[in-house]
Amino acid sequence: MSIKVLSVFGTRPEAIKMAPVVRELQRRVPQFQSVVCVTGQHRDMLDQIMRSFDLKADFDLNVMQHAQSPAQVASRVLAELPQVLEQVSPDMMLVQGDTTTTCAAALTAFMHRVPVGHVEAGLRTGDLSQPFPEEMNRRVTTVVSTLHFAPTLDARIALAREGVGADHIIHAGNTVIDALLQSVRSDYAFEDGRLANLPRDGRILLVTTHRRESIGEPMRQICEGILRIKQAHPELTVVIPLHRNPAVRDIVLGKLAGQAGIVLVDPLPYLDFVHMMARSDVILTDSGGVQEEAPSLKRPVLVVREVTERPEGVAAGVAKLLGTNPQRIFDEVHRLLTDEAAYRAMVGVKNPYGDGHAARYIVDAIECWQQQRSRKRA
Ligand code: UD1
Ligand code: UDP
Numbered sequence: 106m107s108i109k110v111l112s113v114f115g116t117r118p119e120a121i122k123m124a125p126v127v128r129e130l131q132r133r134v135p136q137f138q139s140v141v142c143v144t145g146q147h148r149d150m151l152d153q154i155m156r157s158f159d160l161k162a163d164f165d166l167n168v169m170q171h172a173q174s175p176a177q178v179a180s181r182v183l184a185e186l187p188q189v190l191e192q193v194s195p196d197m198m199l200v201q202g203d204t205t206t207t208c209a210a211a212l213t214a215f216m217h218r219v220p221v222g223h224v225e226a227g228l229r230t231g232d233l234s235q236p237f238p239e240e241m242n243r244r245v246t247t248v249v250s251t252l253h254f255a256p257t258l259d260a261r262i263a264l265a266r267e268g269v270g271a272d273h274i275i276h277a278g279n280t281v282i283d284a285l286l287q288s289v290r291s292d293y294a295f296e297d298g299r300l301a302n303l304p305r306d307g308r309i310l311l312v313t314t315h316r317r318e319s320i321g322e323p324m325r326q327i328c329e330g331i332l333r334i335k336q337a338h339p340e341l342t343v344v345i346p347l348h349r350n351p352a353v354r355d356i357v358l359g360k361l362a363g364q365a366g367i368v369l370v371d372p373l374p375y376l377d378f379v380h381m382m383a384r385s386d387v388i389l390t391d392s393g394g395v396q397e398e399a400p401s402l403k404r405p406v407l408v409v410r411e412v413t414e415r416p417e418g419v420a421a422g423v424a425k426l427l428g429t430n431p432q433r434i435f436d437e438v439h440r441l442l443t444d445e446a447a448y449r450a451m452v453g454v455k456n457p458y459g460d461g462h463a464a465r466y467i468v469d470a471i472e473c474w475q476q477q478r479s480r481k482r483a
Contacts, residue, residue, distance in 0.1 A: 107138040108475045111195035111219075113186070115146030115168070115178075115206030117154050118281075118394045121375060123201050124158035125283035125464035126224060133468060142189050144168050144182050144206045150349055150372050157375035158284075164189045172351055175205040175238050182209035190217045196475060197222050200246060201280075202393075208242035215249035222471060225279060226253035227260030228393075228414040235412050237318045243414075252474055254467050256397075256458055257417050277466040278459025281397050285379060286461040289402070293380045299368055300344070300381060308341050310334065310438060311385035313392050314409065315348035320356065323429040327409050328360035330434025331389075335366055337435070338442060343367045344381060387441050389434070396424055397458040405451035407437050417457035422450060 110130055114123045120143075130139035142164035143151060155162065166189075168181040182205070190198070190213065198214040200207045201224040211221045223246050233240050244267075247253065253269055255261040256279035264274050295301040303309065314327055331343055345361065347354055347369055361367050373381065379398065382388060388399050388406045396415050399406035400423040408419075408426045418424030427433050440447050 107135050108197070108471065109138045109140065109193065109195045110197050110199060110222075110471065111140045111142060111189070111193050112199045113142045113144065113206065113210040114201055115144030115151065115166075115182075116204050117147055117150040117372070118392075119201045119204060119206065120151055120154040120158070120160065121284050121394065122225060122280045123199070124154070124160055125280045125287065126199065126201075126467055127160060128158075129464040129468045136472065137468070140164075140193050140195065142166070142186070142193075144178070144186075144210070146178050146182075146204065146206045147349070153372060153374055164193075178205040179209040182206060183213055186210055186213040187217060190214065190219055195219060197252070197471060199224055201225055203228065203236075203239035203243035203246070205238070205242065208245050211246040211249050220251040221246070221249055222252040222254065222467070223247065223250040224254045224467060225256050225260075226250065227255045227257075227262075227264040227274075229260075229263045230412045230414045232412055235318055235410070236316055236414070240414070252470060254463075254470070256463070259417060275466060275470040277470070278461075278463035279397055280459070280463040280467070281394050282401060282456060282459035282461050283464050284375075285398050285401055288376055288379055289383065293376065295380065296374055296377050297370060299370055300373075300377060303342055303344075303368075303384075308338075308442065309381075309385040310341055310343045310387050310389060311381055312343060312345045312389045313348070313395060314357070314390070315350055315353050316391045316410065319391055319410070319429065320350075320352045323409075324353065324356045325360060326429040326431050327389075327391075327434065328357060330409075330429075330431035330438075331361065331367070332364070333431055333435040334438045335364065337439060339366065341366065341442070344370065344385070346370050346373045346378060346381075348372065387438055389438065397456075399423065400454060400456040400458070403452045405441055405448065407434070407441075409434065415458075421454045421457050423452065423454050423457075425451070 143162040145167040148169040406424045
């Protein structure tokens with residue numbers, strides 16, 4: 106009998122990181138039966154990624170509302186996912202990461218006695234307020250999960266420290282590296298006309314920012330840092346794909362719209378974004394996924410946050426944690442643009458987040474778990 110796996114996700118990064126797993130499950134039909142339920146926590150950004158990876162949803166909870174709060178998202182997932190669980194009756198439900206979708210879906214499955222597999226388990230900052238509310242989401246998801254797919258050794262250690270049994274932790278690597286390596290190519294032509302027309306030899310600073318704890322003064326400071334960099338480096342092009350969160354757009358557009366050499370674009374299709382990373386000289390970001398992807402593209406990544414749950418990049422020297430002080434942002438970007446040795450020191454290191462085969466290890470582990478379960482039942 107095939108192993109029925111229900112994958113539930115709702116935001117852009119979850120879709121990107123679950124795409125390789127869903128592909129692997131589909132590749133292993135009839136051993137596996139893959140069912141996909143999207144919550145639609147992100148509507149357009151999710152749909153964009155579904156198109157990028159040619160993913161189709163069997164169920165769509167369509168929960169997104171304009172300027173929603175995490176509590177509103179959670180309540181709608183808790184109310185609507187049970188019908189899907191009852192209809193599908195999966196052997197395991199997979200969630201990814203630390204969003205409201207992740208946590209609410211994991212709680213719902215637990216209450217319905219459906220075993221949960223957590224992809225990208227064990228990331229911790231140790232501070233419940235940063236990132237907010239993700240640190241809570243990931244800890245709660247750990248409590249209710251049966252299988253924990255740790256992307257790194259640090260994550261594995263964090264889970265063990267919290268009492269998760271070694272036989273329930275699988276050190277798989279991060280599936281974002283699978284997605285990236287399956288996507289990059291040397292002959293890529295940008296879909297977005299503004300990116301296709303950027304000067305071929307000019308230098309580029311790529312920026313993304315969206316964290317809830319940065320909304321307000323920290324995000325204004327990030328924008329101020331960018332303005333200072335542009336003043337000192339008028340030749341530099343700054344590319345900023347704007348997140349759809351209206352609170353983010355208000356701040357970034359308010360500070361940076363209409364500035365020469367600052368290209369503000371809508372969220373990019375995945376292929377455009379990863380090839381833009383590859384085309385950039387420096388990446389400034391508060392994104393989790395971007396921190397993981399940049400080392401594979403040999404690009405230095407400056408993290409505009411106070412803490413990171415991804416210390417491996419910092420330890421390997423490919424990422425630097427800056428906070429949001431505008432002068433610090435200016436100093437570090439300026440250094441990378443003017444000091445070749447400093448630049449070289451931050452690139453060329455092996456990616457600490459995975460080898461590109463995480464999805465295969467995850468699906469192997471689910472198969473093994475199901476075999477043990479069937480033996481126990483017999
Ligand atoms: C969410 C996750 C965060 C993740 C981020 C990835 C939570 C609590 N946060 O944050 O961990 O890093 O996604 O991007 O789950 N919106 C649209 N269209 C879209 C997407 C968003 O209009 O396609 C707008 C809506 O007004 C929505 C708002 O953005 O209400 C906020 O979206 P939400 O998913 O609640 O939070 P994010 O800040 O995106
Ligand atoms: N990304 C994308 N288009 C964009 C910006 C980012 O496809 O315009 C991808 C990026 O490659 C990464 C993921 O989105 O894989 C990161 O998502 P985000 O920063 O929204 O969330 P986080 O990773 O911080 O949770």
